Amino acid sequence: MTAHRFQPSKPLTGRIRVPGDKSISHRSLMFGALAVGHSRISGLLEGEDVLATAAALRAMGASIAKDGDDWIVDGVGVGGLLQPGQALDMGNSGTSTRLLMGLVASHGITAAFTGDASLSKRPMNRVIDPLSTMGASFTPSPGGTLPLMMEGMQPAVPITYRLPVASAQVKSAVLLAGLNTPGITTVIEPVPTRDHTERMLRGFGAELTVEEDNGERIIRIHGPADLHPCDIVVPGDPSSAAFFAVAASIVPGSDLVIENVGLNPTRDGIFRVLTQMGASIDKLDEREVGGEPVADLRVRHASLKGIEIDPTVVPSMVDEFPVLFVAAAMAEGTTVTRGLEELRVKESDRISAMADALTGAGVELEEAEDGLIIEGSGGAPLRGTANSRTKTHLDHRIAMSMAIAGLASRDGVEIDSIDPIATSFPNFIALLEEAAA
Numbered sequence: 450m451t452a453h454r455f456q457p458s459k460p461l462t463g464r465i466r467v468p469g470d471k472s473i474s475h476r477s478l479m480f481g482a483l484a485v486g487h488s489r490i491s492g493l494l495e496g497e498d499v500l501a502t503a504a505a506l507r508a509m510g511a512s513i514a515k516d517g518d519d520w521i522v523d524g525v526g527v528g529g530l531l532q533p534g535q536a537l538d539m540g541n542s543g544t545s546t547r548l549l550m551g552l553v554a555s556h557g558i559t560a561a562f563t564g565d566a567s568l569s570k571r572p573m574n575r576v577i578d579p580l581s582t583m584g585a586s587f588t589p590s591p592g593g594t595l596p597l598m599m600e601g602m603q604p605a606v607p608i609t610y611r612l613p614v615a616s617a618q619v620k621s622a623v624l625l626a627g628l629n630t631p632g633i634t635t636v637i638e639p640v641p642t643r644d645h646t647e648r649m650l651r652g653f654g655a656e657l658t659v660e661e662d663n664g665e666r667i668i669r670i671h672g673p674a675d676l677h678p679c680d681i682v683v684p685g686d687p688s689s690a691a692f693f694a695v696a697a698s699i700v701p702g703s704d705l706v707i708e709n710v711g712l713n714p715t716r717d718g719i720f721r722v723l724t725q726m727g728a729s730i731d732k733l734d735e736r737e738v739g740g741e742p743v744a745d746l747r748v749r750h751a752s753l754k755g756i757e758i759d760p761t762v763v764p765s766m767v768d769e770f771p772v773l774f775v776a777a778a779m780a781e782g783t784t785v786t787r788g789l790e791e792l793r794v795k796e797s798d799r800i801s802a803m804a805d806a807l808t809g810a811g812v813e814l815e816e817a818e819d820g821l822i823i824e825g826s827g828g829a830p831l832r833g834t835a836n837s838r839t840k841t842h843l844d845h846r847i848a849m850s851m852a853i854a855g856l857a858s859r860d861g862v863e864i865d866s867i868d869p870i871a872t873s874f875p876n877f878i879a880l881l882e883e884a885a886a
């Protein structure tokens with residue numbers, strides 16, 4: 450554990466570029482591994498979570514190698530995954546685990562999945578349930594957690610599955626199992642979640658349709674699919690850009706351009722909510738990169754106002770609430786968030802972890818079962834209790850959010866470990882130093 454104190458910051462200025470989108474990076478490797486032939490990926494996020502996906506796919510027969518700044522994947526074809534010779538170590542990554550379980554489910558192979566202490570507490574029944582209906586069998590640890598063993602079924606049985614929880618990981622697990630399942634596998638999504646799986650599978654040549662019906666999305670995939678290799682350009686991660694958008698909004702004097710930020714409407718909720726709170730965020734040079742809307746974001750310091758956040762925006766910013774809470778702590782007035790029960794089953798319980806961390810940083814708040822109610826400082830620097838230290842609970846987003854709180858504090862904020870940051874944003878501290886130089 451490497452502790453670190455994030456000190457009050459000078460204004461953030463200049464231009465920075467955040468690393469590639471984590472969700473798209475995982476999927477680029479997985480779909481490349483299932484195409485026959487050579488896919489080239491540029492802008493891949495080289496974070497620990499994505500590298501865990503790469504290692505698992507290599508263990509199942511794909512060849513994945515770096516070529517200059519790009520990555521090359523030589524796939525085995527849908528149905529061609531091999532039985533791994535050792536347990537697949539998923540590290541800290543829920544996305545790797547749940548999506549790869551979907552892939553294994555319709556291959557006639559057995560695999561063991563393991564993970565770190567954080568991942569080993571997270572619920573896997575949400576994917577075990579539908580994948581069992583498709584024919585896979587599972588031996589999980591008590592409570593439906595890792596470590597677990599699973600055996601795929603070949604051929605698997607197509608199902609129609611209505612998502613009981615708004616989760617792109619569960620949706621994707623079922624669709625990926627459907628890739629190698631004869632017939633039509635259907636996922637019904639009552640609330641739209643990030644749609645990278647759908648967009649990208651179509652790009653790789655899968656027969657996938659999306660029908661909208663009364664706000665619900667009905668996604669059908671025809672299996673077995675034939676994927677052809679692709680060249681992919683991964684846009685910058687909006688979830689990573691969010692830390693800098695909040696930082697520039699709350700550190701007086703800031704005027705920062707964050708280049709190449711993915712703005713898929715299923716991901717851009719944080720920028721819409723910050724704008725509602727009074728943030729100054731201009732979209733420059735709007736364009737398309739790798740089939741996704743992208744822009745450079747110019748963010749200037751602004752006086753933020755507390756608001757009540759509409760729960761329907763939650764799926765489009767589910768990972769951004771920890772840093773949104775920091776923005777709320779610096780706003781004038783009260784911010785109310787609701788509908789965040791999913792935050793309790795991420796890398797940590799992000800509602801209680803942020804409630805503790807912000808309380809230590811001197812913020813007044815109230816914790817509800819499904820959200821936080823935060824009294825903002827009206828822009829005054831946060832004044833923590835002496836010797837308070839943020840517990841990150843192996844959660845990168847808690848570490849980075851409280852780092853940003855430190856920039857806007859009077860005496861700095863101490864984080865117990867910056868190590869988890871490498872899972873999603875390895876150059877976070879270097880970019881912060883660059884922007885504040």
Ligand SMILES: O=C(O)C1=C[C@@H](OP(=O)(O)O)[C@@H](O)[C@H](O)C1
Nearest residue numbers: 472544615616617618619767768
């Ligand atoms: O599909 C994905 O790439 C992800 C989906 C979300 O998880 P859930 O599906 O559990 O909401 C998100 O929190 C995670 O960081 C990435």
Ligand SMILES: C=C(OP(=O)(O)O)C(=O)O
Nearest residue numbers: 541542543544545768795
């Ligand atoms: C929840 C996250 O990731 P995962 O589920 O892949 O661990 C995240 O990155 O905030």
